[in-house]
Amino acid sequence: MKKIILYGVSGCPFCHKTREYFKNKGVNFEDIDVSESPEKAKEMVEKSGQMSVPVIDFKGEIIIGFDQDRLEELTEV
Amino acid sequence: MNQVYDVIIIGAGPAGITAAVYAARKKMDVLIVTRDIGGQASWSGDIQNYTGYQFISGPELALKFEDHMRKFDFKIKENEEVTELISNNHVKLIKTNKGEYRSKTVIIASGKRSRELGVPGEKTYKNKGLTYCATCDGPLFTGKDVAIIGGGNSALDAALQMLKIAKKIYIIDVAEKLKGDEIMQEKLRANKKVSLFNQYRVKEITGDVFVKAIKIEKEKKVQVLNVEGIFVEIGLMPNSDFATGLVKNKIKEIKVNQYNATNVPGIFAAGDVTDVPEKQIIIAAGEGAKAVLSAFHYLNTNR
DSSP states (O other): OOOOOEEOOOTHHHHHHHHHHHHHHHHOOOEHHHHHHHHHHHHHHHHHHSSSOOOEETTTTEEOOOHHHHHHHHHHO | OEEEEEEEEESHHHHHHHHHHHHHTOOEEEEEEEEEESGGGGGOOOOOTTTTTTTTTTTHHHHHHHHHHHHOOEEEEOOOOEEEEEEEEEEEEEEEEEEEEEEEEEEEEOOEEEOOOOOTTTTBBBBTTSSHOOOHGGGGGOOEEEEEOOOOOHHHHHHHHHHOOSSEEEEESSSSSSSSOHHHHHHTTTOOOOOEETEEEEEEEEEEESSEEEEEEEEEEEEEEOOEEEOOOOOOEEOOOOEEEEEEEESSOOOOOTTTSSSSSTTTEGGBOOOOOHHHHHHHHHHHHHHHHHHHHHHOOOO
């Protein structure tokens, strides 16, 4: 699983920021709205061990919230 | 590191951003230090009282503010939390979780944050069933039983949002009567999913890895409700803890005069972190403009 996945909901500002951040960096990612899929919501909770959005699965590394510093480190590589 | 800015603006909500835009137009040398951009406006629902927009959502308005700010070439330190503010006569020192900055004037526009319950289990279960943002995390509780703490508009708004998705909704409020708008109360009362617990206090939040139950109390009688989600909507607290040398009112809002000056020369404050009588986006924005113009005049007279 070498994908980048964003788990979020539409009304959440930090999900939006993450989305914009990836777009600006030209990063391809899968954009999942967990409010539309209980299974994906469950998957997100299982991966992150918590229940707040956004969660980013960056090629296997789980980031909780819009952590710009961490994302920068990962996208630089 | 040794640079001394004309002004450091703490916070980038409506007050901080407006202050920054005005500062840029005055050609002041600005640094913005902030935890996030947009502030509480980002979390608001529909806004119908910001002049020029008959209708706009909170996140959209916040993005427009941000776009306006980004038109200028500001130095912005985002994701930084101010921990200390020290005033040495003409130079103010600001310490954050990541660095130290110096300036001749400061505008505190750090806004407010959600008030916490202060009960056992709250910290343990934060983001593990307990949340302060129903708009964000609500959808994760589809088909589950949830508790909403509070009786004001934000609590009722959260309850209404959950009507479509949760199985059962318990509204727990310390007051005798809900304070939120009657029209919202009616909708909630008419729905069988909703149970009201007036004059109940939250005692404890329990669970395993995630929330499993909430303990509430009325007249020394304890009751346990099995819930998987808890939405805390009990109002706001000013982000003024770092401003130790400033005069504040009883609820820790920074006191300012009509020029947005605090009791310390060169330190100004604006928006919801202050004791300005009304907390509105448009008022915060206006206060931000006033504060930075005061700072500008201060710089001109204290060179």
